[in-house]
Amino acid sequence: MQGFRFGGAVALALALGTAAATAQELRIAEIGSFHVGGETVTLESLPRRSITFSAGTPPLEIDPNGSFQAGQMYAQYVRLAEPEARYPLLLWHGGGLTGVTWETTPDGRPGWQMFFLRQGWDVYVSDAVERGRSGWSRYPEIFEGEPVFRTMGEGWHLFRVGPKDGWAQEAAQREAYADTRFPVEAWNQFTRQSVPRWVTTDPLIQAGYDALVQKVCPCVIVVHSQGGNFGFRAALNAPDKVKALVAIEPSGSPDPATTDVSALGNVPHLLVWGDQFEDSPFWQKIRGKLGSWAEALEKGGVRVDTLDLPSRGIEGNSHMPMMDTNSEEVAALVQAWLAEQGLMR
């Protein structure tokens, strides 16, 4: 943690400001969306496929050949009538999820999309290539390999809500950390946000994000989990276009040993971490790697701040702070840091 103190007074002022803003209406210039990036892929000379669409019906012959769009990415924007921030804010979700991460929380509270709109940012919420409204492509012909489906139990420990993975239909039958901030009764609702993912499509996803940056930035980018690596690389690929990068529980980064970060001198970074790391060797290892990345950034002259929530007295946050019951408290700390970087008008 360099330079910036998340002091009690700042946090309190922001919390009060937020409470007032919640009641307030938004003045919006436009809500819209687009697809960006991707390419035309033509499949030729593939054999016709015999597909039984429905049990009991005769198989149909399908010609899989033709030209298809592949690798495009969906983004939705909400532009304010009078934004108070200097740049738009881009919200990039994590693995196996979509932009829904940033919308209403699983237990029905306004999410970070609304929070940052109310703070005066134009907000862009995107779905990574292959997920959500970005669509996906025939595999293995266009996307390599097969998609992976996360079970409803897999995230419980992975996202540090409780001490072990495994799942039961009833919330009461699942063991959560006593102080968890995740709205555990809304876990099943949260798992409805899951979408299949490939593990072979990182280059396509990165290209989509880079195309988004070229289209809508200069901007500020907030990334979560798997989005971390894409965000760090997007900043390296367009350092003049990224005015700040906030990484919420990033799960990966470029290799600190071999990456030249010197172009990032004007891209301040904030890393945000929740609680329950002591119970997760998996996350300890990731955090160690991200620590090396932060160190490499700092050595290269990049400003890096780290917001470790428990060390600020904010305990119990999961891997999903934008859904936790104190989601607005965490968002207010991020907003305070962004304001301190001179990003508000």
Add this chain to the structure above:
Amino acid sequence: MQGFRFGGAVALALALGTAAATAQELRIAEIGSFHVGGETVTLESLPRRSITFSAGTPPLEIDPNGSFQAGQMYAQYVRLAEPEARYPLLLWHGGGLTGVTWETTPDGRPGWQMFFLRQGWDVYVSDAVERGRSGWSRYPEIFEGEPVFRTMGEGWHLFRVGPKDGWAQEAAQREAYADTRFPVEAWNQFTRQSVPRWVTTDPLIQAGYDALVQKVCPCVIVVHSQGGNFGFRAALNAPDKVKALVAIEPSGSPDPATTDVSALGNVPHLLVWGDQFEDSPFWQKIRGKLGSWAEALEKGGVRVDTLDLPSRGIEGNSHMPMMDTNSEEVAALVQAWLAEQGLMR
């Protein structure tokens, strides 16, 4: 066409009103989203699968068993600070597409989501089960059969933009109808909105829409193409909750011979048709069937109006009037009809 005349004066007044509204900011109470419907499906005793995720890497053993959410549907809402309509408006897209249908047009103009917000409606845009942010499930274990991928050429004739299917990268190389209103230079951008679809999931999709109606209605529903059949059935399944149904180029309906429509007496219907039917036996046949459905509705005491755009002097509309260059003109006629039903405050 019963009762209502889409007169020149009404259309002109609306067109002028719309031009004024376009410049105007929206006052928004909340933007949010949720998933509705679906169930928990547990896969057991399936053999482990050996998957090569990436060429050249050793195969990984994957356990496909576990509990999964399946059949849930995503909906996003924009609620106005002071709505001028009595009920929210639900926009349901067609086959192989998502809610993006109603957002910004492929050539970058505000879509019907914005149009109806500016007319004073709270607007809900959803993705049908299996598509977009609704996610999709392992097949054939949970979803039956295989997904279908639409080529970039398939829609050109199917959506009545030009005289035959087939596709070329350059717009100039594709033959469009001379008077088409589809923004043909944005065709490739439009195809980026395509998502895979199953042909086995109609019951899941219907259940999702029915769950949405139970959650957010009373409401008005606007359906497009494949959404038509889902909308007609949703009205039959909850006639007290659907205050009006607008079917834009519907591609199907329940069987008029065997369906009791008497419960729909308070659900006025508007059917909207574009141009170029003379060149499409496929659509002539569909329109004939829909004519039988409209007749059955009228015989059952349901008010049915039909807006045949060419017969009103509005020529060249494709199957996608919400994307055509005169999209706001068509929307204004729909709005005039809705207002005439007493649905504005």
